[in-house]
Amino acid sequence: MPVVLAPMAGITNTAYRRLCQEYGGGLFVSEMVTSRALVERTPESMRLIGHHESEKIRSVQLYGVDPKTISEAVTMLVAEDRADHIDLNFGCPVPKVTRKGGGAALPWKSDLFSSIVTSAVKAAGDVPVTVKMRKGIDADHITYLDAGKSARDAGVAAVALHGRTAEEYYSGIADWDAIAQLRAALPDVQVLGNGDIWSAEDAVRMMEQTGVDGVVVGRGCLGRPWLFGDLEQAIGRYLQGEKSPEIATAMPTLGEVAEAFYRHIELLVEFFEDEGRACRDVRKHVAWYFKGYPVGGDFRARLAQVESLEHAREILGELDGTVAYPGEDAEGPRGRLGSVKSCALPENWLDSRELSPSHKLQLQQAELSVSGG
Template sequence: MSLPSTATRDPLSIGGIELDVPVVLAPMAGITNTAFRRLCREFGAGLYVSEMITSRALVERTPESMRLITHHESETPRSIQLYGVDPKTVADAVTMLVAEDRADHIDLNFGCPVPKVTRKGGGAALPWKSGLFRGIVEGAVKAAGDIPLTVKMRKGIDADHLTYLEAGRIAEGAGVASIALHARTAAEFYSGQADWPAIAKLKETVTTVPVLGNGDIWSADDALRMVDETGCDGVVVGRGCLGRPWLFGDLAAAFRGEQRKAEPSLGDVARTFRRHAELLVEFFDSEERGCRDIRKHVAWYFKGYPVGGELRAKLATVESLAHLDDLLGELDWSMPYPGEGAEGPRGRAGTPKQPALPDGWLDSQELVGHDRTTLVDAELDTSGG
C-alpha cells in the first residue's frame, strides 16, 4: 500500500466550526453512538456525528431520542443528524436543539437507502421531490440560526433518477454550511465502487460552501486521493472505520502531511475492543446491553488477525466485561499487525436492488395527493435507524 502524500491539506470550516483536519465521521445507525464517537476522538480529530435521530420522535421527546442526543462532556463540537420528511416537524426539531443548547452542528439525512425509510419517501428518496426538499432545508436553516446546518445525500434514487446536482444547488441557495455526497444511488446501496467523479461534478456545481466526499474511503491514502481527484473540501468516513477507530489517527496524520500509519498488534486491537465495550456499558448504563452491543463489532476488529473461529464465536456471545477479559486473555497479544488482511472493505456491501418507494413516487417531482398521504406516517417513532 502506498503511503499518503506528505503535502499538507487545508483545514475545513463548516459555518463557525473550524476543523484542522477535514474529516467527518458518517452517521451510522447502531454504530455512531456516544461510545464509538468518544473512542474515535481518542485516536484522531474531526467532526463526529450522532446516529440518525427522527425529528418527530425528538419533538415528542421519546426516551430513546433524548438519550441519543445526549453528548458526553468531552465531546465538542456536538454534532447531531436529523431525519424527517415534514418541513414543520424538522424545523421544530432544529428549534428544540438550538433553544436547549444541545448541538453545535446539525446535519440533515437525505442519503439513507434502507427500504423502511425510502418506501415512505424519506432518506435518499426525498430529494426527488424537489419542492419538499427545498421546504425542509430552508426551514431548517432558518430555525438553526447561527448553528451550522448541513446536508448529506446520495446521487439519487437510481441511474435514471439522479438528484444530487439539483439538490446541491437548492441546499446551497438555502444557506447550508456544507454538503456531503455519498457517491452512490439508493439502488446501489453499498455495492460496487463509489462514483468519485460525481463528487467532482457536485464540487463544480456548488461553489460557495464546502463539498465533502463519501464512499470507499478505507485508508488515509484513499482520503487524500479522493481530495486530489475530486477537489472536494473534506471527506466523510463510514464503513472504513468499523473496527478501526485508529483510522482517524491515520487521517489526521495524513492531512497534516505526516508519514504515519497505525499497524496495531493483536494486543492493541484487544485493548481497543475492551475500551469500546467499556464505553458502551457506560453509554447504555447497563453491562448486559453494552456487552450485547459490542458483539456485532467482533468481526470488524479482528479482521485479518489469527483469531480462531471458536474464540470469535465466544466473543460474539460475550455476556459481561469479566467474561470479555477472560476471552481476550486467550489471545496472543504479541501477534503483530497482519498487513493487508486487516485492511480494505468492511461492513455489508449488499447488491444493487430496486429501491422501495411509495406508489407513484417517480411520476412527478412535485408532491401530489397520494404522496402527502404517504408522508403522514413516514417518520418512524424510533431514532437511531
C-alpha cells in the same frame, strides 16, 4: 472539519464517538434520529442525541419528511443548547425509509427537499446545518446536482455526497467523478466526499481527485477507531501543501486491538449504564476488530458471546498481544456491501419532481409511523 464520522445506526453512539475521538480529531456525528420522535421526546430519541462532556462538537443527524416537524426538532435542539451542528439525512437507502419517501428518495421531490432544508437552516440560526445525500434514486433519476445547489441556496454550511445511488446501496465502486462534479458545481460552499474510504491513503486520493474540502468515513472505520489518527495526520499534511504525502498508517498489534476492543466495551457500559447490554451491543463489532488477525473461529465465537467486562478480560487475555498487524488481510471493505436492488418508493413517486396532494398525505402519515427514534 475535513474528517467526518458518518452517522451509522447502532454504531455511532456516544461510546463509539468517544473511542474514535481518543485516536484522532474530526466531526463525530450521532446516529440518525427521527424528527417526530425528537419532538415527542421519546426516551430513545433523547438518548440518541445525548453527548458526553468530552465531545467537543455535539453533532446530531436528523431524519424527517415534513418541513414543519424538522423545524420544530431543530428549534428544540437549538433552544435547549443540545447541538453545535445539525446534519440532515437525505442519503439513507434502507427500504423502510425510502418506501415512505424519506432518505435517498426525498431529493426527487425538489420542492419538498428545498422546503425542509430551508426550514431547518432558518430554525437553526447560528448553528450550522449540513446535508448528506446520494447521487439519486437510480441511474435514470439523478438528483445530486440540483439538490446540492438547492441546499447551497438555502444556506447550508456543507453538502456531503455519497457517490452511489439508492439503488446501488453499498455495492460496486463509489462514483468519485460525481463527487468532483458536485465540487465544481458548488464553488461557494464546502463539499465533502463519501464512499470507499478504507484508509488514509484513500482519503487523500479522494481529495486530490475531486477537490473536496473533506471526507466522510463510514464503514471504513468499523473495528478501526485508530483510522481517525491516520486521517488527521494524512489530511493535515495534505492541507498544508504536501502532495501525496507519505502516510505512517497505524498498524496495531493484536494486543493493541484487544485494548481498543476492551475500551469500547468500557465506554458502552458507561453509555448504556448496563454491563449486559453493553456486552450484547459490542458483539457485532468482533469480526470488524479482528479481521485478518490469526485468532481462530472459536475465539471469535466466544468473544461474540461475551457477558461482562471480566469475561471480556478473560477471553482477551488468551491472545498473544505481540502478534503483528497482518497487513492487507486486515484492510479493505468491511460492513454492509449488499447488491443492486430496486429502491422501494411510495406509489407513483417518480411521476413528478413536485409533491402531489396524495404524496403529501402519505408523508404526513410517515412522520407519525416512524415516531420512536
